[in-house]
Amino acid sequence: MIFNIWKDIEKGKLDSVYLLVGKESFLLQETTQKLIEAALLEEEKDFNLSTYDMEETALEAALEDAETLPFIGERRVTIIKNPYFLTSEKKKEKNEHRLERLEQYLQSPVPYSILIFYAPYEKLDERKKITKLIKKQSTVVEMNSLSDKETAKWIIDLADAEKVQLDEEAIEQLLLLTAGDLLTINEEIKKLSTYVGENGQITKEIVDKLVARTLEQNIFELIEKVVHRNSTEALKIFYDLLKANEEPIKILSLLATQFRLILQVKELGKVGYGQQQIANTIKVHPFRVKLALKQAGLFHEEELASYMIQLAEADYEMKTGKKDKQLVLELFLLKILKK
Numbered sequence: 001m002i003f004n005i006w007k008d009i010e011k012g013k014l015d016s017v018y019l020l021v022g023k024e025s026f027l028l029q030e031t032t033q034k035l036i037e038a039a040l041l042e043e044e045k046d047f048n049l050s051t052y053d054m055e056e057t058a059l060e061a062a063l064e065d066a067e068t069l070p071f072i073g074e075r076r077v078t079i080i081k082n083p084y085f086l087t088s089e090k091k092k093e094k095n096e097h098r099l100e101r102l103e104q105y106l107q108s109p110v111p112y113s114i115l116i117f118y119a120p121y122e123k124l125d126e127r128k129k130i131t132k133l134i135k136k137q138s139t140v141v142e143m144n145s146l147s148d149k150e151t152a153k154w155i156i157d158l159a160d161a162e163k164v165q166l167d168e169e170a171i172e173q174l175l176l177l178t179a180g181d182l183l184t185i186n187e188e189i190k191k192l193s194t195y196v197g198e199n200g201q202i203t204k205e206i207v208d209k210l211v212a213r214t215l216e217q218n219i220f221e222l223i224e225k226v227v228h229r230n231s232t233e234a235l236k237i238f239y240d241l242l243k244a245n246e247e248p249i250k251i252l253s254l255l256a257t258q259f260r261l262i263l264q265v266k267e268l269g270k271v272g273y274g275q276q277q278i279a280n281t282i283k284v285h286p287f288r289v290k291l292a293l294k295q296a297g298l299f300h301e302e303e304l305a306s307y308m309i310q311l312a313e314a315d316y317e318m319k320t321g322k323k324d325k326q327l328v329l330e331l332f333l334l335k336i337l338k339k
Contacts, residue, residue, distance in 0.1 A: 016109035022143025162193035180287030248325035
């Protein structure tokens, strides 16, 4: 698990080659930063830290850098970004990548360098010889979305580092308002910690007060009000969004996205998929799936399919200028609120 690897890094237990792979950008950046901080002193970074983008620079240049003795320090860190040659992607290459040179390096990495492959890809091409070799010869860290349990644990760790506490309701509300986005959670914990001070307690009420609601969160709450036929609150949220200068087309698009998600999780749940399985299948954060599952139980599939058709028609009417954009949205909301 990634937290165990972070602990090893923080203790100074470093390996020669790391393969960081996955689409969770915050985890990629955080793990890379932890490796740099553990390997190099601040004054050493200018001399012993280098980054090479494989879409711009030849692989051989990065390997030559890794093999160069460190200057003023004991280690060198070389980051290889976008190693697309590990994937099935076809690119028009600006530079020739001599993969046999990498194979030689991996068989015998220099002891004073840490080589980091920064691979922001969903998956690698496991059929390739070089992919098999790098996975065998490196510490592989998968940067996938964390589960609810893992995210909650990470939030507690962040709070501990800031010397504050969160109760269970505060964690749940923070997850709700951030939709589980790790970068946002990290920033919000720092803000909340500053507010309560050292040894302070972050409560659900404080989270509600200080954590800004995203447009996506407002759309979720709008659908919640619609589900429970609370027309007053639903329309209040809608008009507040318009007052905040949110574009009706953008609101419509997010409504369609959320209703589509609800329909997808309902269908997958019906055939026995669990929350994590659904998240992996449709490529969304597990916490969004958890919220959608709660809403899915309040709709029939036929009802959701009907809403998707109505939303597609509303989108056409907006984009062709057949009706006023705000009016189109109002009519859609009023229609489903009256059911």
